[in-house]
Amino acid sequence: MEYFINCNTSTLAPYNAPLDQLRASHLYRRLGFSASVETINQAVGQNAGTLVDSLVDQAVNMAPIPTPAWANWTNADYPADDDARRQLVNQQRSEFALNYANGMLNNNLSDRLSFFWSNHFVTELDVYECNSFLYEYINCLQRNAIGNFRTFVSEIGLTNAMLYYLDGVYNNGNNPNENYARELYELFSLGDGNGYTEDDIIETAKALSGYVERGEIGCSPVTFRADAHDAGAKTIFGQTGNWGYDDVITILFQQRSNEIASFICLKLYEFFVHPDSNDDAGNAQAIISGMATTFVANNFEIAPVLRQLFKSEHFFDDEAIGVIIKSPYDFYLNTLKETNFAYNDTIISEIINYSGLLSQELFDPVDVAGWQRNRTWINTNFIIGRWLTIESMLEAFYQANNEQYRDLGLSISGNAGLTSTNPDVVARLIIDFILPKGLLNESEYDKAFAIFRSDVEEVYYEGGNQESWTLATWPQAPYQVYLLMQYLARQPEFQLK
Incomplete structure (x- = not known):
């Protein structure tokens, strides 16, 4: 997998353009463990500052886990x-x-942060x-x-x-x-x-x-x-x-106020924006310095720093999107959130187990320095483990209710899923939503399109006496989406957020 160099030259100035789907997905994948297609679609067109304030306020007001009966047991x-x-x-x-x-x-940002601090x-x-x-x-x-x-x-x-x-x-x-x-x-x-x-x-x-x-x-x-x-x-x-x-x-x-602010803001930057803060081509050090100034000025309140960062042009720059390797928990929870498939505590328990097998054991970082993240999440054993476990989960969802896959495809493709008779059009929309920046080039898209069309009768296109294909009506469409998801889950781009 290519190592991404940080070439982000954007500043902490507010990002004022209405959010598109790419940046709405980016926001939810970074601030939490992603979101449903519906939630991301609702964010499209919104002002970034307004939405960020809403998500930060939600985190500020989020209550901790209810106290268990055994909280004070000896x-x-x-x-x-x-x-x-x-x-x-x-x-x-x-x-x-x-x-x-x-x-x-x-809990979006609230427990994204509590999990981050458990590794600090x-x-x-x-x-x-x-x-x-x-x-x-x-x-x-x-x-x-x-x-x-x-x-x-x-x-x-x-x-x-x-x-x-x-x-x-x-x-x-x-x-x-x-x-x-x-x-x-x-x-x-x-x-x-x-x-x-x-x-x-x-x-x-x-x-x-x-x-x-x-x-x-x-x-x-x-x-x-x-x-x-x-x-x-x-x-x-x-x-x-x-x-x-x-x-x-x-x-x-x-x-040591300035030293504290710089150190903590560097860790926040590398976690939320880009793992490479020692860039030569980008603007990371200036961003971290600006965050640190805000941190000290606000008497070490965390929320103002995050508001500033998440509202910035730097955070929403193309160079910040799809450049962090998903941790095991990101890998599974993002998939669960974005597909919106029905799940129960058994599925969550499997995710806890799978993440532990991939070296991210809940409540037990590897040592006092914590998980080092990013490239350490990917090696030969871990990538095979990711493939096998995510394929198992996707198959279980298909066996439980295969129409969930049609619903997923329709929620992403919208009107195209209802009316388009070209499966490649629908497949591209699904790919570009699931992967942070789509596939590498058109030849890679062609491979994915072929997967989406495979094992289904060759009667997709209008013409002659052939029946017209649409995602909404074709009987085998859930299987098509399932095959595409299985294929995408093995792609390098699926490992990124």
Whole structure:
């Protein structure tokens, strides 16, 4: 697959042209896990700024997942028998994963962001084990996903999942553990080696010490113990005092505001616009700088930065469309949303399983640096896995109700599907909707057209006594759309968004 160089020279100036189908699809594929044909068609002709504000407002007001009954359970609340306990823990975890995956499918930008932040403020479930800690962590991600980044950093560091994952629970004042202090700067706020020293890490670890009281019952919340905190003077970023946890956050955001803004805006840019921010031909660095200025000016509120980016000419530039490789969750959820096929929790569970097999296991990024995304999603094994699993899903939808495929084709092709007797016309409309920028050239379209016409009687075109073909009336039309979807799912362009 070709590696896309970022040649986008457009600016952060507002995109003022009415949205066409290409850009409406682009917006929904990036801000969420895509949308139905109907939703995308409703966006065509709208003003980008108005629609973006609506989607951002929706995310700001989105409630987190409802609190499960086991949200505050400790080990004492589980069966004493190990097998029974393990079975109940796994059941709770599976149900929670199902609820969260459904949220990703339906909550657009809100859970697109909470999932993004789970790959920034990384924890791994196998380290801390407790389902109550998992819920607290995900709840923190959802509540802060489009809120204030400073508040986010402060809250995430005191979640039980993070305290266990990065050894905060072992950070005693008389024997500081530097793990969380290092990752706070390197991964969560500043970037590797950017604006901090080893001495800053050592002194910060002392200031963060004391959150070590774990109780006598497993999965008990971690609390602060004053006698385990280093009460001496510490010097962090040139500021000296008897600092504690809150002081670290205050000093970090006061003394390194520009570095934080640049680092976080770079990550947002690479996730939402283009994986290549170190371009020579494009304008990425200027865009990131403009976003960072907005971030600082708005006291680290996330929403204003995203509004600015998503409304911009840069975001809607042709060079930004179809240049990001779909993650496994994008791959499956986009297909589910865009086809609008009937699904149930069994299908969502399959998607969770398939994504895990393709190295994107829900709640468990590969390490503290998270999934590296984009090109790492594609190798020989993963691409074959994508083909086989998506083909299986598409076949299951066809077996369940093959008329769904006719409905899909008609929703995309509109009047052409009702009246056109040329299947190539209809096939092109379907291809250009499903693929972010269509196929590479006309010879590739010809191959796809042949697939769409295959295994059906040669009576498509008007003339003589032949019956006229239309997508709306032809008995085998659902199978034609099914064959085309199976073919497209194996194309390189289908892997892109």
